[in-house]
Amino acid sequence: MAAAPPAFTGNLKKALAGLRRINLDGLRWRVFDAKGQVLGRLASQIAVVLQGKDKPTYAPHVENGDMCVVLNAKDISVTGRKMTDKIYYWHTGYIGHLKERRLKDQMERDPTEVIRKAVLRMLPRNRLRDDRDRKLRIFSGGEHPFHDRPLEPFVMPPRQVREMRPRARRALIRAQKKEQANRAAAESAKDEEDGKTAKAEIKA
């Protein structure tokens, strides 16, 4: 919702950085909501929009992609065990210095970097890549300082979720049944307690 624009916390400077370098505001401002989206699937859609490949006037030598604003970057989700097991590696150039960081830690440090890396690595490595990076604005919360621009929300295409493998599905069903049993037990315990207190009241 259009919560008061002045309530945008976080570096305004970083959000507006380099906006002057992007010429041609005949571009649309597409807003992606990352809440609950899967990381890679969202990133590929962003990459397509950022390159301008959804416009019939696409030309590979001209940078004509739309501005992409991504909100709620901290609510991005990943399937499987990637939250703990996906590791970002990078080499600093000094021999033996291969550094690594897990997705979990990266999310704690700077959740916007996760999406940024994902999108940048999906763009073609050419001279337009930096300009495309400049068009991509990611915010970890839902606030952004661009309320005075004509924003267009981006509707993600429907996702075909693969049906669960039998073992995983059985585990899920077991977990659900356990939860139901717990809840039932909790309720019955509560009923017993209510019954006891009622009896106590009657006795007293």
Place this chain on the structure above:
Amino acid sequence: MRSFASNFRGAHLRLNRMITQQVRRAFVSSHRDRGRQKRDFRRLWITRINAATRIYKVFDSYSKLIHNLYKNELILNRKMLAQVAVLNPNNLYTISNKIKTIN
């Protein structure tokens, strides 16, 4: 050959040895790229048609569009008619409607 090289850079247009080399390279690139040009443009048209079908029409993708065109033997639509997509989007609609009615 010097006149062919008259818009080259620096020593490449002044010194005979460099002129011969560079002119040879220029001809080779030109020959190779005439073949490439056909590939590149077809690629570009396909990307554009893909984008246009996803925006305007009910066919969700280039592949489905082409499949339907071939099924209805509308071969006259070469990829070149991505120009249609850029300039006259309405004609795209008429084409797709025609395909659907024939179907």
